[in-house]
Amino acid sequence: MSETNTAQTTTTDDLTPFADAAKALVDRCMAEPANDKDIAIVERQLGRYPRGMVAVGARCVCGRPLAVITRPVLPGGIPFPTTCYLTSPEAVKAASHVEADGGMREYNELLAADESVRAAYHDAHLRYLAFRHELALRLGDSEEHIADTSAGGMPVRVKCLHALLAQTLVMGPRANPIGDLTLKRIADEFSPTVCRCTTED
Ligand SMILES: [Zn+2]
Numbered sequence: 001m002s003e004t005n006t007a008q009t010t011t012t013d014d015l016t017p018f019a020d021a022a023k024a025l026v027d028r029c030m031a032e033p034a035n036d037k038d039i040a041i042v043e044r045q046l047g048r049y050p051r052g053m054v055a056v057g058a059r060c061v062c063g064r065p066l067a068v069i070t071r072p073v074l075p076g077g078i079p080f081p082t083t084c085y086l087t088s089p090e091a092v093k094a095a096s097h098v099e100a101d102g103g104m105r106e107y108n109e110l111l112a113a114d115e116s117v118r119a120a121y122h123d124a125h126l127r128y129l130a131f132r133h134e135l136a137l138r139l140g141d142s143e144e145h146i147a148d149t150s151a152g153g154m155p156v157r158v159k160c161l162h163a164l165l166a167q168t169l170v171m172g173p174r175a176n177p178i179g180d181l182t183l184k185r186i187a188d189e190f191s192p193t194v195c196r197c198t199t200e201d
Contacts, residue, residue, distance in 0.1 A: 010129055010148050018123075018130035025171065026134045029055035029069050037201075038065055045087045045199050051075055054135070057084055057170035062195040066091055067166040072132055072141040079145035083132045086166040090196050094186035095161040103185070107158040107178050117177050118156075124176035125155035128167060152178075 015022075034042075034053045042050045042065050052074040056065040066088040074080045086092055098104075111118050128150040136143045151167070153159030161182050168179030169192060183191075190196065 010126070014126055015130040015133060018127045019134070021127070021171075022130040022134040025131055026138055029057065029135070030138065032056070034068070041065055041199055041201065042068055042087050045089055050085075050087070052080060054139070057166070058192060060088065060195050060197055061193055062197055064088070064195075064197045064199060064201070066192055067169045069135070069170070071139050072136045072143055072146060079142075081132075081146040081149040082151050082163055082166075083128065083135065084151070084163070084166040084170040086162045086169070088190070088197070089199065091165060091169070091186075091190045092162060094190035095165050095182060097189065098182055098185055099161055103161060103182070104158050107161075107181065110181075111156070111158065111178075120174075120177040122155045124164075124167065124179070125150045127171065127175055128154065131171070 032055060034055050038056050039050060039053060042053060042056075045065070050068060050070070052071040054069045054071050056067075057069040058066040060066055067084055067086050070080055070083055070085050072080060072083065086095070111121060129148070132146075132150075133143065135141070151160070152163030154164075158164070158178055161178070164176050164179040165182045166179075167176045168183050173180060
């Protein structure tokens with residue numbers, strides 16, 4: 001298996017199987033764009049203003065944002081590949097614990113050993129690109145610099161569990177196998193269905 005994730009160029013045909021779901025998700029984001037209250041909470045979560053935030057992609061049961069959708073090109077023309085961005089400090093901390101605990105090495109070994117996980121992970125990559133492609137079309141953003149770049153090390157490596165967890169929270173179960181495993185593993189510390197939020201409203 002390849003050690004790099006830049007070996008191949010993704011074509012529109014590769015994204016076709018994921019286009020309908022991508023359109024539906026962009027529709028959902030556009031139907032409820034980021035409002036001032038959401039932006040203010042995310043700013044407190046991150047400790048900085050969330051530039052290019054389009055919408056909240058996933059919420060805690062309490063309503064606070066867990067992950068946000070960020071546009072492909074930030075104000076100022078900066079390409080931004082991490083379209084699904086984890087903002088919940090509790091989720092960030094929990095994913096960091098898994099990383100510190102050797103989780104990334106385990107998941108890389110799993111990818112190397114299990115063909116079905118490897119295939120599902122590659123699909124997760126295409127799902128991510130299809131979503132961003134649709135978002136870029138709607139917003140009129142260029143994908144020039146990020147067309148083949150998804151997030152978290154996809155399609156062949158695991159490099160950032162935060163990015164993969166964000167995809168799982170935004171797109172739901174079975175969108176990303178490593179995101180699913182991460183979410184399951186941190187259930188005692190973080191779950192979208194159990195509010196442990198500490199950020200002020
Ligand atoms: Zn909450």
